[in-house]
Amino acid sequence: MSGRWNVSVDRRVCARTGLCAASAPAQFELDETGQSHARAETTAGSDEVMEAAESCPVEAIAISDAETGEPLFPPES
């Protein structure tokens, strides 16, 4: 896990579990309604961020390579 990643939370899908903000607080924060969003559009890639995306029960988090735009999560099937 390296390089710069674009991270986004799909607000139409997010069920406000707050899990991402609990597991990767440097990258995700919750607003007063519990809705999550990425603190910065681009961040350093890490296991922690990937774990947050993988663990989201509704897969509301998308990660792509900031340079190439290649989707990293969810992976292209």
Added chain:
Amino acid sequence: MNAADELYWDPYDHSFVVDPYPLFNRMREESPVYRNERYDFYAVTRFAHVQRGLADWRTFSSARGDILELIQSGVELPPGTLIFEDPPVHDVHRRLLARVFTPRRIATLEPQVRAFCRRALEPVTGADRFDLVEAVGAEMPMRVIGMLLGIPEADQPAFRDRTDSALSTEGRGRMEVREKEDFGAEQFRDYIQWRKEHPSDDLMTELMNAEFEDENGVRRTLTDEEVLTYCTVVAGAGNETTGRLIGWFGALMARYPEQRRQLAADPSLIPGAIEEILRFEPTGPFTARYVVQDAEFHGRTVPAGSAILFVQAAANRDPRRFPDPDRFDIHRVTQHMTFGVGAHYCLGAALARLEGRVAAEEILKRFTDWDVDWNAAELAQTSTVRGWKTLPLVVEGTRR
């Protein structure tokens, strides 16, 4: 208003089991902050209130349990029972399970779930009539949890029966809470020892090996006792709820034959239909919390120290949120309240959706038309779950 019209909801009254919705509709419109003196609880029924309350763990705590009887019993709950914890401890425990419960990992179970479903439907293929709950619903969830945990197949039915009897309220109204409630944990104890000696690619092995930072900042693995608790929570939460979902599929598809025909003709509609079934007939109709600090809904104060029920079954039919809410429509695209919201959002949601979809696909591959022998069908209610105990399907059309 005369006495007969007085709004009264008794969650233990079996006469509401068949159709609680007219009463829920009245509560939502006439008494959005409902108070039951006899059983000493509050209940909220509007979507916005249920959503706000379930997300606000600081005000509405799970630490005393999420079932009314548990909260009121003041019973000691085993540590690590993550459905009965609040953040930050809850999040430490939940993250650990979430790692092995990701939607993608759950998706890898699909071939096994489908194989089980096919085996279960084989004996009834060609029959004129069969009980859907007996054939699939009662058996499938525990089998799937068994696949996840690595419980040997031969032992799985026994697990189901023990977990169910711990949560049943039948015949006696309220659930009996034992002084030190373990929800059937003993049954898993032997397997933990056995799994240590025979590790495999299953949840129990992963839980035993997962390293994490605990609430005191110590890096460690789970104790046997903690692994035991996790397994029990997963089994208890995933068993009856998901089983009832399959029953509701059979019942609603009988009641709405036009929509069943659409599904049979186009299986790509099945995931949407499962969501609508979850909205329309949530197998867990309500969730209890303990009120830690005074809270306000609709201008009324719910005092600290109260027990409150968040009625998801009522919220799912709130006309403020869902147009024409009593209409069943598989084409509706919605976010219902059935899996909750916030920190306790159902960990097994992906698993329930997978089981519901695969069961629906396999049933519709064999049977296209059916009705239910409603006189012989039986609805059951426990402290946590509402659904069909028996659902005899009368088969009217098959693929061959």
